[in-house]
Amino acid sequence: xxxxxxxxxxxxxxxxxxxxxxxxxxxxxxxxxxxxxxxxxxxxxxxxxxxxxxxxxxxxxxxxxxxxxxxxxxxxxxxxxxxxxxxxxxxxxxxxxxxxxxxxxxxxxxxxxxxxxxxxxxxxxxxxxxxxxxxxxxxxxxxxxxxxxxxxxxxxxxxxxxxxxxxxxxxxxxxxxxxxxxxxxxxxxxxxxxxxxxxxxxxxxxxxxxxxxxxxxxxxxxxxxxxxxx
Numbered sequence: 001x002x003x004x005x006x007x008x009x010x011x012x013x014x015x016x017x018x019x020x021x022x023x024x025x026x027x028x029x030x031x032x033x034x035x036x037x038x039x040x041x042x043x044x045x046x047x048x049x050x051x052x053x054x055x056x057x058x059x060x061x062x063x064x065x066x067x068x069x070x071x072x073x074x075x076x077x078x079x080x081x082x083x084x085x086x087x088x089x090x091x092x093x094x095x096x097x098x099x100x101x102x103x104x105x106x107x108x109x110x111x112x113x114x115x116x117x118x119x120x121x122x123x124x125x126x127x128x129x130x131x132x133x134x135x136x137x138x139x140x141x142x143x144x145x146x147x148x149x150x151x152x153x154x155x156x157x158x159x160x161x162x163x164x165x166x167x168x169x170x171x172x173x174x175x176x177x178x179x180x181x182x183x184x185x186x187x188x189x190x191x192x193x194x195x196x197x198x199x200x201x202x203x204x205x206x207x208x209x210x211x212x213x214x215x216x217x218x219x220x221x222x223x224x225x226x227x228x229x230x
Contacts, residue, residue, distance in 0.1 A: 023054060023062075027062065027063075028072065028073055028076050031073045032076070032077065032115050033115065034047055034048050035073055035122065036122070039122050039125070040066075043066070045069075070130065071134055074119055074137065075136045075140075077113075077115070077120075079140055081113075082143065084105060085144055088102060088105055090150070094158075095155030095160055096155065099151055099155070100214060102147075103174055103178075103210035103214075106178045107178040107206040107209050107210075110179060110182050111178075111181055111202055117179060117182040120179075145168055145171055148167040148171055149167040159219070160219065161218060162217065162218065165216075165217055170216075173213065173216070174209075174213055177209045177212070178209065181205060
């Protein structure tokens with residue numbers, strides 16, 4: 001009996017159960033890669049389960065079904081970009097610096113997170129069907145427009161920004177300039193070469209996007225004169 005007890009003590013303890021929240025995070029991370037690479041129809045739950053060392057049954061327990069998991073991944077993708085925007089603390093900057101920071105953040109975030117861009121492209125293929133039923137995404141995106149509206153208002157009140165600039169339209173313009181850089185990188189670089197997609201090229205583009213947006217918003221008497229190259 002004593003030998004049995006001694007042997008039992010020497011046995012390694014059973015591996016603790018995995019943290020449920022950690023499991024969900026792992027599933028979402030791998031699912032983001034799977035959906036962004038293969039789309040909703042091409043993504044395989046078996047592949048996600050294998051890569052997260054879980055089971056299809058467990059995935060369905062957490063997310064309902066494949067479309068439920070896809071929608072949650074889409075919400076997670078938007079949550080990250082909007083969370084990054086809120087961390088910029090734009091209210092503490094003068095309007096011009098705030099708008100420049102927002103432009104640079106958007107451009108740099110998108111190029112460093114191509115999975116997000118691919119998820120948005122895939123959702124557009126599905127005509128925004130999953131976004132339409134997601135209250136989470138609606139709630140995430142409205143503050144982005146409100147923050148931009150606040151920056152514009154402060155700039156207009158200080159006499160730096162011109163009036164008549166619509167915050168929603170400005171958000172579209174910033175997004176469009178930043179989105180194309182990722183969505184069309186493969187075709188653009190194949191046709192014209194990859195110079196713009198080097199680290200130096202991307203830094204130049206990021207700065208120029210911010211400059212273009214600022215020149216659009218600034219009053220004419222506040223637009224700096226560029227030194228012409230010889």
